Amino acid sequence: MPPPVSPASLKRFVRRQAMRAVYRSDLRRPLDPDLAVYGAYWNRGVACNPAAIHAKARELVPHIRGVWVVSSRHRDRMPAGVPYVIEGSRPYWRAMATATYLVNNSSFPGGFTKRPGQRYLQTHHGTPLKTMGLDQRAYPALARKTDFGKILAHVGQWDHSLSANPHTTEVWDRVYPGAYERMDLGYPRNDVYFTATADDIAKIRADLGIAEGQTVLLHAPTHRDYRDGFVPDLDPEQLASQLGPDYVILVRAHYFYGRSAGVGDAMGAGRVIDVTGHPRVEELCLAADALIADYSSLIFDYACLDRPIVVHAPDWAAYRAARGTYFDLLSGLPGDTPGPVTTTPDELADVFSTGRWRSPESAVLRTAFRERFCPYDDGHAAERVVRRFFAPTE
Structure with missing residues (x-):
C-alpha cells in the first residue's frame, strides 16, 4: 500500500x-x-x-x-x-x-x-x-x-x-x-577586469574594510564531489598569522555550500574576511593582489588581470581521480600552470614570505597561461x- x-x-x-x-x-x-x-x-x-x-x-x-x-x-x-x-x-x-x-x-x-x-x-x-x-x-x-x-x-x-x-x-x-x-x-x-578604474578598485577595497597598503589574497575553492560541505584545504587564520598584519585573506565558499564559508577572524583584526555572501566575485578579484587558487574556473578569469596566481593543491590526486581533468594544472609547464604550486601550509606561507609569488619566473608562467585561456577577453x-x-x- x-x-x-x-x-x-x-x-x-x-x-x-x-x-x-x-x-x-x-x-x-x-x-x-x-x-x-x-x-x-x-x-x-x-x-x-x-x-x-x-x-x-x-x-x-x-x-x-x-x-x-x-x-x-x-x-x-x-x-x-x-x-x-x-x-x-x-x-x-x-x-x-x-x-x-x-x-x-x-x-x-x-x-x-x-x-x-x-x-x-x-x-x-x-x-x-x-x-x-x-x-x-x-x-x-x-x-x-x-x-x-x-x-x-x-x-x-x-x-x-x-x-x-x-x-x-x-x-x-x-x-x-x-x-x-x-x-x-x-x-x-x-569585461570588468579591463574597464574598472583605480578609483573603482579603491572603493571596493574600502567597502571590504581593507586598509591602504595591505596585500589582499583571495581564496575561493571549488566544490569537491567527494566531500560533504565546505572544508577548506588551508587554515586562513594560520596563514594570516604566518604572514603578518600586512596581509588580508578573503575566503569565499562555493555557492553549492550556502552563504557562509564558516570561517571567522579569531585575531579580531579584519585579517580574515568571509566574502561568501558578496554578490559579485568579479569585485573580489579586482580587490585582490593575488589569487590562492585550487581547481576553480575562477583561475582562468583572474588571469585576465595579469596578477599573481598561486596554486594550492594538497588534494590534486584525489580530485583528478574522482572527477578527471583536461590537463595537469600542476605540471609546471607554460600554459598549464599559472604560477607557483604548493601542497602544504608551510609551502604556501613560504611562497609569499620569500616573494616567489611575484617573481619573474611566476610572471613567465602567468603570461603563457593568460595567452592560452584569455585570448578573446x-x-x-x-x-x-x-x-x-x-x-x-x-
Missing part, C-alpha cells in the same frame, strides 16, 4: 499541475519580440555572463525588456529595480512561453518547451578544467548520478554556445554535441555577444 500523501504535498502537486496547464495555454500566445529572460546558477540571482549581457543589452538594445528568473529562497539577492519572476510561478511560465530571447549560464527549471522562434544562448559559467558533460561517463561515481539523456535534451534547446578560448570550444563541441552556433567571443563577465565581449545574439533575424 503506498504511503499517505500529506496535504502540503498534495497542494504542491495540484499547484504544479495547474501552472503547467496555464503554461500550455500560454504556448499558443505570440512571442514577444522585445522580451528576454535571464537566469544564472540555477536561479540564484543576477550574476556571471548573463548579468554582463543584460547590462550591455540595456545600453545597446534598450527596447529589449529583460526579466530574471530567481528561486523563492534567493529573491532577497535581487538588486533593487531589476525585474524578476519567481521560478515556478504564473509570471515565470508566462515569460518562458512568450520570450523571444533566453539567456542562461546553467539551465532553466521545470521542463519548459522551447518554441520555434525562441533563441536560447547558453553562456556557460567557466573554462573547463574538470571533465564535463558526456566526458563524465568515464567516471563511475559521477556517471551513476548523471542523467546524460537530460543533458543532451538540454543541449538540443541551445541556439548559441559561448566560449572564452579555443580549449573551451574544443571541450564544449565534444561533451555537448549539438547543432548550435559557436560564439568564440570571450566571457562578458570578464579584451573588455568588449558583452558588446560582441549582444550585437550577435540580439541581431534581427531574416
